[in-house]
Amino acid sequence: MNIYFDVDYTLIAMDGSLRPGAMEVFEGLIEEGHSIYIWSGVGMRTDDIERLGLSGFVSDIFVKPITEYEVGLERFSVSPRPDFVIDDHREIVEAFGGVHIEPYYFRSAEDGQMAELHQAIKDFVSTGNSNHRGFKPVPGKS
Numbered sequence: 001m002n003i004y005f006d007v008d009y010t011l012i013a014m015d016g017s018l019r020p021g022a023m024e025v026f027e028g029l030i031e032e033g034h035s036i037y038i039w040s041g042v043g044m045r046t047d048d049i050e051r052l053g054l055s056g057f058v059s060d061i062f063v064k065p066i067t068e069y070e071v072g073l074e075r076f077s078v079s080p081r082p083d084f085v086i087d088d089h090r091e092i093v094e095a096f097g098g099v100h101i102e103p104y105y106f107r108s109a110e111d112g113q114m115a116e117l118h119q120a121i122k123d124f125v126s127t128g129n130s131n132h133r134g135f136k137p138v139p140g141k142s
């Protein structure tokens, strides 16, 4: 799948630190044959992804539409189309399908959301569904 990750409070906290388990999930998703994309509503986050050591896992980086999602894909030349979106904002996840993840505001070694996310993606790949509390199906499918 083409998996799109939001940046702020999805992958990083307010202080810019990487969410625990994020690197491991990225490694796993690549091994499983997925492609990882980064998008952010505040602009191109190429520098952050480089700083976090994630560039090698990421196929491309885009500006994320924050309204009028379908129009926004074209406006910001987002391609390929997202198959699975991970974001702390619910609306964009409902628009494309994926996991609405709990926001990661403050650095915390106890945050276990990334492992749960990885399981949700594996379940979705094998069954088309997930029992993750933040899972949203692709609109029009199931």
Ligand SMILES: [Mg+2]
Pocket: 006, 007, 008, 009, 010, 087, 088, 089
């Ligand atoms: Mg966010």
